Amino acid sequence: MIDFAIPEDLAERRDRIRTFVVEEVLPYETDPRLTQHGPNDALRQELVERAKKAGLLTFQAQRRFGGMEPSHVEQAVLYEAAGWSTLGPVALNCAAPDEGNMFLLSRIANDEQIETFLKPVIDGRHRSVFAMTEPGGAGSDPDQLSTTAVFDGSDYVINGRKWLITGANGAGTWIIMARVESGAHGPGGPTLFLCEGETAGIEIERVMSTMDRNYVEGHGVVVLKDLRIPAANVLGEVGQALRYAQLRLVPARLTHCMRWLGAAERAQAIATEHARARTAFGKPIGEHQGVGFLLADNEIALQQCRLAIWWASWQLDNGAKGRHESSMVKAMVSEELFKVADRCVQVLGGFGVSDDTPVAMIFRDMRAFRLYDGPTEVHKFAIARKVLLRGT
Template identity: 50%
Template sequence: MTDFTRANFLAARVERFVRDEIAPYEHDPRLGRHGPSDDMVREMRDRARQADLMTPHILADGSHLNQRETAIVLRASGLSPLGPIALNTMAPDEGNMYLLGKVGSPEHKARFLQPLVSGEARSAFFMTEPAEDGGAGSDPSMMKTICRRDGDNWVIEGRKAFITGAEGARVGIVMAKSEDGACMFLVDLPNPAIRIERVLDTIDNTMPGGHSIVRIENLIVPGDQMLGASGQGFQYAQVRLSPARLSHCMRWLGSVTRCHEIATAYACRREAFGKLLVDHEGVGFMLAENVIDLKAAELMIDWCAGVLDGGSLGVAESSMAKVAVSEALMRTADRCVQIMGGTGVSGDTIVERVFREIRAFRIYDGPTEVHKWSLAKKVKREFLHDQQS
């Protein structure tokens, strides 16, 4: 069986599972303002285990599908916004598993990675900080959270913001700044030194635990729970960064594909002014534009995945993909809402929910404008280099 045959076969199983077993949960009352309840997550994951589809992108021997294969599987998982949660392909866990798999020690993998891969535990990545504190956001060099040595331990102090899944997580990756630079630490959660001040009400509501403001006070972490060496945190963040950006694109491509299916069915059944909506040029053209944007997003993901599979960190390429895909999916989701009119802004289908989630995606993992600014700097550097050659 070739790699892509394997991935396509797996994706077909995932798609059937998501459509048949998970999509019905989309109207479950346990899906609240800050995501599905822990009970609902456990129930969906039990179904995934019974279908032998838990964490499908990580194989039984511990190896990981390559990025192009992962794209096929994660897109299928995203056909419902709840699919990635049920299948354990959701952020931040998916990115945290990737990071631990790449840079964690054998002891780290046994203690922190294995519970994540099995779907028994959730995780949180503590990097972003509150704007009112002047802390790190799109510019991680502004990090205010500090860590200092105390014998064989490290002591961490600071505040974090927009920490996805902090409420209910069992594994944390905390970024802090030492005299050497940025550091990453693995911590067991909950921990009395990590206190959730509040869970924010945000435009999106799919991720378990929501997004929290967190205060860290006198957090004591053993030295052997540092990921790598002191001062190397930003390098490790780069290992996680590009694949995590791209996996967001993969999952949301699946969700917006389903929105397009729903909008197409609506337009092909609903009549107005003597004919089906799809036969009105204004609606038909919007559906055509959806098809174009969805295909462009798919190809952009595949291209960037190929770059990562070639061994590159793909920093610039993942920025390009994140901008192109998030903007294309936003346009597509918006057109789906417009095509469906009043039904599109109601909760009767997932179209309204996905529209909100995609709006947040244009900010999460770096706003569009920050990625464009970074790419513009790269254009300038390359021009100056060429002039000097």
């Protein structure tokens, strides 16, 4: 049976989140602490305190950590509501990369690691990073990983260079991917390591200037120099980082789509209101086909994206690994929502390229979304490979 109805209790949670975002978060969209590099830590902490007071902080966490533990389909509904403002997920502590890192740690980390590295992120006290991407190397192709981790008998000594590390500046929990050489100590391969942000050997070289500004403290270039990490801080098993990365990325691709669907819906609402109020050639511009059709195309795309997200989420809830499904949805949704944002700018005209509304910011951020968690072309490559292997 296919049922698209939203249960009453889920609708109530959705409305609570949307109301919180509208009443508590939207006023911060013009706060000077929302900088070119994204919201700074002071702004984030103030928003987090508001969400905590409302009883909505980290609502997606497992019940053992005090969260609502929503299913993937339920997350689709709730994250869309949170995404109405790009600051909504920041306030609610369900933004990337923290949301994906919390998901991974809750499934891989041992009890001691949970206490040290996960719980402070769930509580909103710490931010976290997933340090994999490297300049000229590991990114969409993590096999090119060049950061090394050498075992010296008790610790791993890590050296390498990372970039586009979201939220690196000021983060408290670090997940670092590095390549371990096999030897007498055991097997090697790409491995995940945990450490705290103040650990000697982590240098934030600079925060990059990028077109998007919705992630806390932007994207950093990081130098890892003789970073010593105890063997007890290996996350999971040595050599299994790529498998764990996929465990993290499959649902994270979908939660990106969920949040950005909310932002695109907001842009559509702003463009629609403008099309009702702005007049040209004797009538509201929305009554001219050239503008009305843009809004109609957006309405179609938003619903297509919503249904695709729900479908892939349902697959995960019913036991699918979801790699193929999430690739299809990420590729389609990122491209379609970018078109939605672009059409909203067009409807708004000169108003749309200014910062007088959040639409210009949503448009810039949506362009970057086409690259987050794998560019469209990489996902299409994986999809095509799956199609060609089908039935063989």
